Amino acid sequence: xxxxxxxxxxxxxxxxxxxxxxxxxxxxxxxxxxxxxxHAVNCSFIPGLAATDARSDCHVTMMSHYSSVMRDxxxxxxxxxxxxxxxxxxxLLFTIELCITRRQEDHRATAFLALAALLPAAASIIMAIIAxxxxxxxxxxxxxxxxxxxxxxxxxxxxxxxxxxxxxADELGRLSQDGDPREPLAERSNPFAATAAVPPDDDRxxxxxxxxxxxxxxxxxxxxxAFGLGVLLVxxxxxxYVALAPDHSVFIGACxxxxxxxxxxxxxxxxxxxxxxxxxVEVLDPLCPSCRAFERRLEASGLRDQLDRSAILFPLDKxxxxxxxxxxxxxxxxxxxxxxxxxxxxxxxxxxxFGAQDEIRASAEKSxxxxxxxxxxxxxxxxxxxxxAGAKSKLNKSLRWAVRNQLPVLTPQLYVAGVKLCDEDIxxxxxxxxxxxxxxxxxxxxxxxxxx
Amino acid sequence: MSxxxxxxVRAGVVALAFAVPTVAVATWTGSAGERVHDxxxxxxxxxxxxxxxxSASDVGYCSPELKRILRRVLQSCGLIGDEGVRGCQPVQxxxxxxxxxSDFNALFRPMKDRGGIIEFDKAKADLSEEDAxxxxxxxxxxxxxxxxxxxxxxSPEGSVERNRELSxxxxxxxxxxxxxxxxxxDLDKEVGLLWLGEEFAQLEQEFCEWRRSGDPAQCxxxxxxxxxxxxxxxxxx
Numbered sequence: 001x002x003x004x005x006x007x008x009x010x011x012x013x014x015x016x017x018x019x020x021x022x023x024x025x026x027x028x029x030x031x032x033x034x035x036x037x038x039h040a041v042n043c044s045f046i047p048g049l050a051a052t053d054a055r056s057d058c059h060v061t062m063m064s065h066y067s068s069v070m071r072d073x074x075x076x077x078x079x080x081x082x083x084x085x086x087x088x089x090x091x092l093l094f095t096i097e098l099c100i101t102r103r104q105e106d107h108r109a110t111a112f113l114a115l116a117a118l119l120p121a122a123a124s125i126i127m128a129i130i131a132x133x134x135x136x137x138x139x140x141x142x143x144x145x146x147x148x149x150x151x152x153x154x155x156x157x158x159x160x161x162x163x164x165x166x167x168x169a170d171e172l173g174r175l176s177q178d179g180d181p182r183e184p185l186a187e188r189s190n191p192f193a194a195t196a197a198v199p200p201d202d203d204r205x206x207x208x209x210x211x212x213x214x215x216x217x218x219x220x221x222x223x224x225x226a227f228g229l230g231v232l233l234v235x236x237x238x239x240x241y242v243a244l245a246p247d248h249s250v251f252i253g254a255c256x257x258x259x260x261x262x263x264x265x266x267x268x269x270x271x272x273x274x275x276x277x278x279x280x281v282e283v284l285d286p287l288c289p290s291c292r293a294f295e296r297r298l299e300a301s302g303l304r305d306q307l308d309r310s311a312i313l314f315p316l317d318k319x320x321x322x323x324x325x326x327x328x329x330x331x332x333x334x335x336x337x338x339x340x341x342x343x344x345x346x347x348x349x350x351x352x353x354f355g356a357q358d359e360i361r362a363s364a365e366k367s368x369x370x371x372x373x374x375x376x377x378x379x380x381x382x383x384x385x386x387x388x389a390g391a392k393s394k395l396n397k398s399l400r401w402a403v404r405n406q407l408p409v410l411t412p413q414l415y416v417a418g419v420k421l422c423d424e425d426i427x428x429x430x431x432x433x434x435x436x437x438x439x440x441x442x443x444x445x446x447x448x449x450x451x452x
Numbered sequence: 453m454s455x456x457x458x459x460x461v462r463a464g465v466v467a468l469a470f471a472v473p474t475v476a477v478a479t480w481t482g483s484a485g486e487r488v489h490d491x492x493x494x495x496x497x498x499x500x501x502x503x504x505x506x507s508a509s510d511v512g513y514c515s516p517e518l519k520r521i522l523r524r525v526l527q528s529c530g531l532i533g534d535e536g537v538r539g540c541q542p543v544q545x546x547x548x549x550x551x552x553x554s555d556f557n558a559l560f561r562p563m564k565d566r567g568g569i570i571e572f573d574k575a576k577a578d579l580s581e582e583d584a585x586x587x588x589x590x591x592x593x594x595x596x597x598x599x600x601x602x603x604x605x606x607s608p609e610g611s612v613e614r615n616r617e618l619s620x621x622x623x624x625x626x627x628x629x630x631x632x633x634x635x636x637x638d639l640d641k642e643v644g645l646l647w648l649g650e651e652f653a654q655l656e657q658e659f660c661e662w663r664r665s666g667d668p669a670q671c672x673x674x675x676x677x678x679x680x681x682x683x684x685x686x687x688x689x
Contacts, residue, residue, distance in 0.1 A: 027480070028476070028480055031480035031481055033484075035487035086473050093466060101458070236474055237474045241477045246481070248488075265636075265637060389589060392592040393591065403507055407505070408503040423503075
């Protein structure tokens with residue numbers, strides 16, 4: 001057999017190379033964020049050439065809980081695109097190996113290749129389902145990886161099928177020495193001959209391939225070594241990533257704290273209470289998409305139950321908040337009134353607002369009355385309170401609580417035992433930083449800077 | 453291709469497969485690590501410069517002159533400085549303001565959208581439902597204001613002493629209502645009472661255009677001066 005790659009082999013090589021390319025860009029984008037800054041993300045079918053975007057679907061996907069693993073061990077976790085990159089590199093390596101050792105028709109080696117190609121394909125299916133159903137984000141870079149996985153698997157399956165055909169031809173070649181030599185080889189060998197008869201020309205070609213084979217089928221030892229190599233190829237870059245990633249634990253507790261965490265104005269609402277949890281204050285705007293995304297990440301992280309959360313309302317809408325110049329989140333003031341009116345049931349109103357953010361914001365474009373009407377419809381018991389002088393005054397006090405604490409004008413903010421979770425740790429690094437803050441708070445070592 | 457060359461090529465491919473992801477990862481993480489350590493101070497400064505800090509309002513009309521006068525009035529009336537003093541005597545207000553009545557009133561003109569006039573019945577200091585509603589509406593719209601002024605007056609009928617007492621009762625009626633309606637721990641730090649009687653800074657006709665609790669069809673000088681002028685002041689001192 002020649003070393004020249006067959007068409008199916010070219011498919012695998014192209015798929016693996018493309019996968020390596022897309023997964024490489026994705027890992028690069030992820031790793032750039034290890035410097036705690038905000039970066040634009042490649043989100044194109046031609047990454048590197050098209051313009052980057054800081055608020056694309058790729059950004060949404062990357063910031064989601066599903067983009068990495070071991071997030072509590074290393075800041076941001078190990079991006080899943082990194083093992084993907086390694087797997088594609090392995091598939092590329094193994095396919096080249098099959099070419100240069102003349103094993104493109106080796107049924108065992110190609111079966112192994114097809115099995116290996118199943119891994120990124122299966123991962124792609126799972127990630128695609130998550131992206132479209134849970135994140136509602138069509139990340140082009142991810143789609144590039146899905147496509148590469150499919151191409152690689154298709155090529156590998158075709159290679160395997162072709163090798164199987166060659167093997168059967170080989171076996172029948174041996175059998176035909178005792179049978180009727182005039183009977184076409186493929187007809188006797190192919191169990192599907194009735195529906196897929198091999199023409200005499202193809203039959204001769206298969207025979208020629210069998211005779212042209214230059215290498216014996218690989219043994220199980222060879223495949224075990226290849227498997228081991230694949231595992232190493234995934235493990236080594238991952239280990240390098242963990243070992244060389246910057247140490248972010250030095251920033252924990254260094255991003256500020258509450259000057260006055262007492263609730264003198266009685267404006268803190270019970271948001272997500274858990275007995276025995278670490279007392280935590282969240283500064284939030286119920287119509288802020290970042291607050292919603294933070295809530296979803298917190299829920300997925302499994303750390304939510306370890307916090308005893310109260311909320312301070314901080315709507316980013318100039319209708320009630322003099323600290324902002326525009327209506328960043330129209331209707332946020334009205335919904336915040338509803339949250340304050342709900343008292344013990346504040347969490348229900350916040351959850352509703354998170355789920356209907358777009359609708360509420362649209363209803364409040366002209367005035368807050370639209371948002372108030374929606375809130376009254378949804379929570380009839382609060383109808384009289386929403387929009388009342390008392391509710392407005394309480395919301396104002398909530399904002400003034402932020403003034404007393406000289407908080408930054410942004411949401412969300414999380415104060416664990418009075419100590420701020422750094423803004424840079426709100427998304428990718430949340431599990432890493434928050435789990436350590438909880439641990440330190442329980443151990444009594446999480447101290448405010450001013451505290452002795 | 454000889455076996456040696458073949459194996460060399462195979463080894464080269466394996467090495468390359470290891471090198472590409474590992475070197476790339478090492479480069480990217482190392483670079484991020486350098487940026488974290490080298491630029492952290494600059495990044496923090498930049499971030500803190502980008503994100504403003506929550507603060508009380510300090511709007512355009514808060515000129516240095518206005519602030520100076522407000523500070524004197526507020527100190528004299530006990531809102532800033534020593535605690536325990538509430539309200540100003542008319543003479544005190546006049547002396548700390550060191551200005552004419554019309555100039556004193558002019559200080560409040562920019563606060564038209566932030567204030568209103570609570571009109572009382574003749575010789576009375578009781579709040580009607582309309583009065584209470586207007587107080588609630590204006591007080592609940594504090595926004596970023598730091599101080600709430602209640603400047604009460606009386607129309608010139610009757611004696612100076614009676615009018616002084618009457619205007620004091622009107623200011624205190626507003627304060628009592630605020631205390632009863634709003635559970636605000638800052639009330640004593642943010643509400644300033646000034647009772648001017650009939651002696652100083654009677655409201656001019658132009659204040660008829662402000663929000664009033666009285667009959668909108670009627671606005672005479674004696675009506676708007678049987679009143680408590682209330683307004684949030686969006687200045688920090």
